Amino acid sequence: MGRVTERRKVIRIRDGAVSTRPDTLVAEEPLEIRLNGKPLAITMRTPGDDFALAAGFLVSEGVLAAASDLRNIVYCAGATADGSNTYNVVDVTTAPGVTVPDITLERNVYTTSSCGLCGKASLDAVRTTTRHPIADTPPLRVTPELLAGLPDRLRAAQRVFDRTGGLHAAALFDEHGGLLDVREDVGRHNAVDKLVGRALQSGDLPLSRTVLMVSGRASFELAQKAVMAGIPVLAAVSAPSSLAVDLAAETGMTLVGFLRGSSMNVYAGEGRIALRAAAVRA
Numbered sequence: 001m002g003r004v005t006e007r008r009k010v011i012r013i014r015d016g017a018v019s020t021r022p023d024t025l026v027a028e029e030p031l032e033i034r035l036n037g038k039p040l041a042i043t044m045r046t047p048g049d050d051f052a053l054a055a056g057f058l059v060s061e062g063v064l065a066a067a068s069d070l071r072n073i074v075y076c077a078g079a080t081a082d083g084s085n086t087y088n089v090v091d092v093t094t095a096p097g098v099t100v101p102d103i104t105l106e107r108n109v110y111t112t113s114s115c116g117l118c119g120k121a122s123l124d125a126v127r128t129t130t131r132h133p134i135a136d137t138p139p140l141r142v143t144p145e146l147l148a149g150l151p152d153r154l155r156a157a158q159r160v161f162d163r164t165g166g167l168h169a170a171a172l173f174d175e176h177g178g179l180l181d182v183r184e185d186v187g188r189h190n191a192v193d194k195l196v197g198r199a200l201q202s203g204d205l206p207l208s209r210t211v212l213m214v215s216g217r218a219s220f221e222l223a224q225k226a227v228m229a230g231i232p233v234l235a236a237v238s239a240p241s242s243l244a245v246d247l248a249a250e251t252g253m254t255l256v257g258f259l260r261g262s263s264m265n266v267y268a269g270e271g272r273i274a275l276r277a278a279a280v281r282a
Contacts, residue, residue: 005025029047036094046184049198060228070094071095074093150177157171192212215237216236227253232254254272
């Protein structure tokens with residue numbers, strides 16, 4: 001299997017001084033996801049947790065909703081001309097009775113490390129109906145102080161980022177701020193898929209009492225992945241997109257952006273944020 005990091009020689013220039021040194025880079029390799037033997041998607045990812053990534057991707061696509069929907073995931077041999085196993089092709093076999101999408105050229109998806117899902121036929125095709133509606137009963141409540149501490153906790157858990165500076169991360173926290181899981185990947189959408197896929201494999205879906213913290217921005221796709229997993233709170237260190245805000249409002253998810261230090265913007269679902277009434281100003 002490909003390594004998480006690779007070494008490359010670089011020319012380093014510091015204050016006019018030139019030197020040659022090895023540098024540690026995050027690995028990026030393609031992963032083809034097949035569904036019941038048929039090609040479905042290709043994503044550029046950091047190798048590792050490939051089975052969880054594939055499972056999480058299929059949760060976001062509405063194919064899988066529980067561990068019982070999944071029969072098996074395997075690496076495919078024979079993916080190259082010489083028949084060797086590159087560990088860059090996985091085949092997901094669903095359990096009998098699981099409805100799978102119609103795999104056509106229009107439906108096939110190419111994903112990249114930067115933008116996630118691309119080439120969807122329409123926005124309506126992305127708005128997949130979740131089988132895990134957000135239903136945190138009693139409603140989850142988090143304080144601004146709890147949220148403010150999550151970015152530093154996420155950063156402290158990023159082992160590969162410390163060596164490369166080139167990875168996104170996603171972490172799941174419980175409602176008390178306890179770290180449940182963290183995954184890194186060159187693509188922020190892949191990091192979320194790995195988290196959700198591991199939860200599916202462990203029988204932990206829906207993630208109805210959790211907070212999802214992501215590095216970078218909160219795109220529509222990340223909001224959609226959170227909704228599909230039943231996650232009630234999504235927080236990001238950067239800006240959300242307008243569609244992410246719309247989706248959060250439509251589905252009842254809490255969306256927090258620009259989470260930096262004690263500052264943050266709440267774009268939807270403010271009822272889950274435990275605010276002091278006197279501190280709220282128009």
